[in-house]
Amino acid sequence: MIGTHSAKMFNARLKQPGVRASIVGDVPLHLVCSKTVDQRQRFFSMPSNAVQIKEERDRLLIPDETMVGGVELPDLTDGRVKQLLVPLHQWRVHDDYLTLTPLPSAGVLHELWHRLYDLKLPYRKWAIQPTPAAWANHGDPLSVQRGAVRMLRRGVADVKGGSQWRGNFVCLRARVEGMNISSGMVAVGFPAVTGLGGLVHAVERQVDQELEFAFGMKNCQWQSVKRTTNTRVTGKKVAVTPGYTTDEITANGDVVLLIRRKDGGRHTGLDKRLLALTRLCGGSLHDAEVTLHSDACPPDVAYLLDASDDMRRDALGLGDSLDAALHMYGKDGRWVMGEWSQPRNGYTLNASGYAFLEEPKERELARGGYKHAWCETVYSLVTQGAMSNAAWWSRSVNDWGVNWHEAS
Numbered sequence: 001m002i003g004t005h006s007a008k009m010f011n012a013r014l015k016q017p018g019v020r021a022s023i024v025g026d027v028p029l030h031l032v033c034s035k036t037v038d039q040r041q042r043f044f045s046m047p048s049n050a051v052q053i054k055e056e057r058d059r060l061l062i063p064d065e066t067m068v069g070g071v072e073l074p075d076l077t078d079g080r081v082k083q084l085l086v087p088l089h090q091w092r093v094h095d096d097y098l099t100l101t102p103l104p105s106a107g108v109l110h111e112l113w114h115r116l117y118d119l120k121l122p123y124r125k126w127a128i129q130p131t132p133a134a135w136a137n138h139g140d141p142l143s144v145q146r147g148a149v150r151m152l153r154r155g156v157a158d159v160k161g162g163s164q165w166r167g168n169f170v171c172l173r174a175r176v177e178g179m180n181i182s183s184g185m186v187a188v189g190f191p192a193v194t195g196l197g198g199l200v201h202a203v204e205r206q207v208d209q210e211l212e213f214a215f216g217m218k219n220c221q222w223q224s225v226k227r228t229t230n231t232r233v234t235g236k237k238v239a240v241t242p243g244y245t246t247d248e249i250t251a252n253g254d255v256v257l258l259i260r261r262k263d264g265g266r267h268t269g270l271d272k273r274l275l276a277l278t279r280l281c282g283g284s285l286h287d288a289e290v291t292l293h294s295d296a297c298p299p300d301v302a303y304l305l306d307a308s309d310d311m312r313r314d315a316l317g318l319g320d321s322l323d324a325a326l327h328m329y330g331k332d333g334r335w336v337m338g339e340w341s342q343p344r345n346g347y348t349l350n351a352s353g354y355a356f357l358e359e360p361k362e363r364e365l366a367r368g369g370y371k372h373a374w375c376e377t378v379y380s381l382v383t384q385g386a387m388s389n390a391a392w393w394s395r396s397v398n399d400w401g402v403n404w405h406e407a408s
Contacts, residue, residue, distance in 0.1 A: 003046040005103035012137035016081050018046035019374050020072040021357040025400025030308045032379040036321035039107035046139035073358050076365040083367040098360050099367040100375045110141040116150045121330045122340040124153040124188050152187035154348040156220040157302045163386035168294050170270045172257040179283030182249040184351040184377045191281035192351035197404045203273050210262035212407045214391040216301035220253030256299045303391040306406035307383040352380035353403025
């Protein structure tokens with residue numbers, strides 16, 4: 001088919017047709033998504049099999065968009081497609097939930113591929129599909145990008161001097177191994193805010209309270225995770241050869257997760273719930289320590305801060321939302337002898353929410369019998385720094401979707 005979003009882009013094994021749709025509702029201009037980014041190409045070939053590849057690419061040569069067809073929102077056909085259980089306003093009282101299937105926008109990823117290169121900004125090139133013969137299985141734009149994506153890159157900052165911020169919170173400190181830091185394959189460096197928000201909501205369900213969270217890291221090392229794959233050779237012998245996971249980038253490091261009640265109440269029982277956690281954003285937690293604090297300073301690490309206000313103040317108006325984000329990302333940086341020098345900038349993008357591509361509806365295979373909707377991942381500008389009010393993240397439900405942002 002000719003589509004705008006694809007579940008097969010990062011996993012060609014999924015037997016799920018693509019989606020052709022636009023975001024429903026008005027997304028704030030500081031969020032990066034297909035609604036706020038001018039795309040040089042909106043429609044892409046997303047074949048279900050190899051026979052359709054040439055036929056669909058020929059259809060894209062027709063300039064009249066009416067030849068592409070209208071909105072197409074398929075049913076769920078593969079039980080392996082990700083479905084996220086997302087709470088709405090009355091989740092504590094009426095079991096008010098939706099199941100959302102987030103899809104990458106092909107047009108936004110294609111823009112990022114071109115703009116990072118054209119602006120001569122630093123990026124991490126990551127192979128989703130290292131085998132040339134299999135590039136087309138993922139559809140466009142991945143097949144024309146030779147099986148790879150370009151991502152913003154930002155390591156964990158060395159925050160010095162500490163913070164004067166004080167407050168009441170529950171603190172989880174642990175060593176994490178194998179944590180996903182690819183953030184929707186748009187930026188590498190920190191785990192996705194959406195992933196952290198999902199973890200915190202699991203705790204919310206246990207304590208029946210609305211929670212806010214802050215997250216920080218230090219001593220972080222990126223890694224490529226090896227796996228073994230079976231390769232058939234002559235005769236009946238099977239040789240085991242090393243392979244690599246290519247759908248995420250992982251890291252090991254020391255993490256800090258701070259939790260507090262949204263209503264400012266007592267944190268009774270939260271420490272036990274946090275101590276029971278064994279996983280964080282796909283990684284394994286080790287040597288976890290949970291402590292309760294009252295009018296105290298948090299640990300001295302690099303915290304993930306919502307920088308949306310900085311983007312609205314300094315960059316909106318320089319182009320679309322992606323132009324503004326890349327301006328902030330490259331601010332005060334330059335190439336020196338082939339190395340990127342940027343000592344005082346921690347800006348990058350992070351997956352912070354989901355925008356509806358349709359009104360939620362009943363679907364077969366939907367998780368838990370809840371209404372289901374196809375949605376697109378949206379991204380916020382973030383930075384790093386010592387603990388402050390901007391480090392606290394809170395969830396909001398809007399007419400256009402769900403997102404996490406600086407707690408008010």
